[in-house]
Amino acid sequence: MSAAQAGQANGGNSVSSFRFYGDQFILDTVSGNFYRVTPTASFILRALIDGKRQDELVNVVEQHFKIDRARALRDVEMFTSELRSLGIIENVVS
Numbered sequence: 249m250s251a252a253q254a255g256q257a258n259g260g261n262s263v264s265s266f267r268f269y270g271d272q273f274i275l276d277t278v279s280g281n282f283y284r285v286t287p288t289a290s291f292i293l294r295a296l297i298d299g300k301r302q303d304e305l306v307n308v309v310e311q312h313f314k315i316d317r318a319r320a321l322r323d324v325e326m327f328t329s330e331l332r333s334l335g336i337i338e339n340v341v342s
Contacts (some may be wrong), residue, residue: 263293263296263297263331263336263337264297265277265278265279266293266297268274268290268294270295271287271290271291272284272285272287273285273291274290274293284291287311288327290307290324291308291309291312291313292305292309292323292324292327292328295308295309296331296337302324302325302328305324305328306320306321306324307320309323311323
């Protein structure tokens with residue numbers, strides 16, 4: 249299952265239900281919740297919607313933000329872990 253299709257089995261939302269307003273605000277069109285996120289979080293969410301796997305996420309974050317691979321890996325792992333704990337995604341394929 250891709251991250252964009254993932255959600256909790258009980259009808260949780262997925263990143264594909266997000267509408268972006270710039271790089272800092274996201275509306276979940278299913279729940280009606282409005283979120284303020286960092287530019288990095290917005291970038292990662294957009295990459296997930298585009299179907300990126302975790303290894304690809306690390307590469308694009310590293311290149312886009314011109315940071316070292318270890319930091320990019322940490323940022324992606326921390327953020328995707330948070331998304332999983334919220335039930336927004338189930339798994340990001342490596």
